[in-house]
Amino acid sequence: MAEKIRKRSEDYSQWYLDIVTRAGLAENSEVRGCMVIKPHGYAIWEKMQQGLDRLFKDTGHVNAYFPLLIPKSFLAREEEMAAGFAKECAVVTHYRLKAIPGKGVQVDPDAKLEEELVIRPTSETIIWHTYKNWIQSYRDLPLLINQWCNVVRWEMRTRLFLRTAEFLWQEGHTAHATQAEAEEETRRMLHVYKTFAEEWMAMPVLTGPKTEAQKFPGAVYTLCIEAMMQDCRALQSGTSHFLGQNFSKAFDVRFQNQQGQLEYAWATSWGASTRLVGGLVMTHSDDQGLVLPPRLAPIHAVIVPIFRKPEEKEAVLAAAQKLAQDIRDLPLGPWLSHQPIVAKVDDRDQYQPGFKFNEWELRGIPIRVELGPKDLASGSCVLARRDLPGKESKEMNVPLVSAAARIAELLPIIQKNLFERACQFREANSFEVNSYEEFKKKLEEPGGFLWAHYDGTRETEERIASDTKATVRCIPDSRKPERGKCMVTGKPSASRVVFAKAY
């Protein structure tokens, strides 16, 4: 709490880390690349889980749980997947240690596994192996299953939330009787992610397919949502894959169709992870700390009682508790998924109000209520919004009797303001560019989403990436039909795509 966090403009990367660690979201652990998600960070993740889970269930999905450990040979069954994930798999080779008193513990050489197990980097293989027994007839389809779990991908360069060796996520795995139905599901889940990103996280996203070079190993194609961070880089925030019959063929999952013929099932998978917490931080936060959209805030309003003399304390605290109770008693509504608005009275004796203001600002709580003896005398309080700067943030003389209702009113206003601000930021940093020179120049200054023509080949995309570190983020659904010429090769292009540097 002592030092200030770094400014975005001075050192963006350090600003991000400062917020994540100082706002109590996460920290690095002793184990390379694995993070500890601290209570405030985990509470945000829980809110995300609740929001996404409701959207999944409303679209007919159910949750289940599949094993953490996968036989090594399963990975080899689907060749692209093996090539894509083998190089980052944590491998379990033994199932026992020996404790040697006074000398610690050693791996027991007699407890070597016959076949090594990998910790799931993603679960298509074990799930499609299981589905083989669940799918015999078209009547068993569709299977619309999701799981919430941890996965491990051994990354060498990690960054809290954005890229970690272990992360938490959900992965949906669905099986369908027809290609059309599976493709519809792929699209449906992309839109669930878009809805969640925009309406819960207040983070605008582009949607669309990835290029061949960027798609998921094992997918026929990958759809994604892409958000812009405040340093103008892109963050892939959720992906939905159409897997065709790749996994049903690899695991021999056939069903009898309505005509009595055997067919391979059609598959999708889709996932979003704790990476979203990093995206949330980088979309809204400022130089004072975290800024949370109200629908994902673990605490919506913090009430800071202010008093100097002991005789003031009792009355101020009682009024603060009364207001907190008024807030708890507000009617529940669908906007917060019928969960109560959460108010906290910060009654800690050891800290001064100014210290508390800074701390709750750092932690991103949407509304601060200031309540002192003078306010009490006039039956009012001060509300300070986290999304607005300085004096603009304050509503003075809010009557205590209607303060709870005013807070309930402000939350959607704050949510909307954050979304609009993020949309404006993205618009201000999106450019159509028409030559490779312009592309390279814009990419350095100011950066952002560059809408450009290219010839659609892997070679050209790789050349651009190697020249500039920018990749095609997606072939945006919102693109206009506009024929053009590749900015690199001059070959024809059917429409612009979006390039950016990415996390």
Place this chain on the structure above:
Amino acid sequence: MAEKIRKRSEDYSQWYLDIVTRAGLAENSEVRGCMVIKPHGYAIWEKMQQGLDRLFKDTGHVNAYFPLLIPKSFLAREEEMAAGFAKECAVVTHYRLKAIPGKGVQVDPDAKLEEELVIRPTSETIIWHTYKNWIQSYRDLPLLINQWCNVVRWEMRTRLFLRTAEFLWQEGHTAHATQAEAEEETRRMLHVYKTFAEEWMAMPVLTGPKTEAQKFPGAVYTLCIEAMMQDCRALQSGTSHFLGQNFSKAFDVRFQNQQGQLEYAWATSWGASTRLVGGLVMTHSDDQGLVLPPRLAPIHAVIVPIFRKPEEKEAVLAAAQKLAQDIRDLPLGPWLSHQPIVAKVDDRDQYQPGFKFNEWELRGIPIRVELGPKDLASGSCVLARRDLPGKESKEMNVPLVSAAARIAELLPIIQKNLFERACQFREANSFEVNSYEEFKKKLEEPGGFLWAHYDGTRETEERIASDTKATVRCIPDSRKPERGKCMVTGKPSASRVVFAKAY
């Protein structure tokens, strides 16, 4: 669905497995000892998580997440823990595979870890290593943290839900400034588990300390809840450990107390797992299948429309949908944690009503609504309770206009009935025994909880276990002060304890 499930009286163990697999709760996976939790089983676990999580938060706890992987050397820091868990640890030795096109994947020998990692069997070590940085002053205490996660303990003999190599659980880890406060927490969480077992699961439990021989490796003492299954065996269903300063000393976690002196922090840990799902099955289910207490049922009422002629179908389905909507529109209450009562209309065309009755009975849904043309003509329906047998289960001629309200009324009645039935079963199978002969005889027939005197030594407990396979389940809090003599050695005993064969 085709075959009947085995009867409890014929083959208890197979009856249990039949219910777990046929009711769609879980199945064995390809990976030794690891289970797949199927959607219906996972939905019950989700309900359990919600119930427990609410109780944890209401007692001031927050959630966080710590790494899956733990450096091998951490385990060695606390000697009892090393001795207790080393022999069942899955060990990660490498972080990369090589995909060899056409030849599958191999472990990359160049990617050997400098220090092996174990998959957490429990997280005291990594968490106390982390707490070292979080705890400097008495002002940082207490830390009241819980995590929901998976753990792996390499078990050789596994049984779905009851004992699996990987399982899901929650583990609470708290740090306190004083011994008294930590002991109070240990007790508090024991009572949270008791409340959950009895009020949500409708499963009566004994509470009390474990003996030295049965306590958690690394604990000063362990408190537990013990339930009786329908084969009269005991199931340990939750444990709360007072860890003293064992882990703060092992990881050097000291804080400055109010007097300015450095002290080691005091610790507790407590856990409950997917084992509870097995306990739920074995407490209430019958020869027709699963029986779910309403507070943990993913679906509370299933409405089965009955019709023969196509012209009947439309009216019956419309009435069924109307009733489902009436149920959804019921006011939310605290008894179901402000969640709606869930009603499902089983409108599948391909199955007959009789088949549907059996299936929902097998899956344990608390109330079945039968609704046919005759019912409709008289504006009524039939309600069938899952907790009562045969004709007794049915309420005929329930007016449709009040059916939703009647269902809401019945749910707590069913919950209470299940709890009372389980209490009666436990009472009927609990015996005071006064000699070792009587003990051995009763243990064989009928089995159950045997309240007996023993001398409190590890030797005598081990002798009894080796003679009879019964162990001390707990030193029950509800014991009367009654001095006696050990049934084996004749040495003095301060009170009776409870012996049983256990899962």
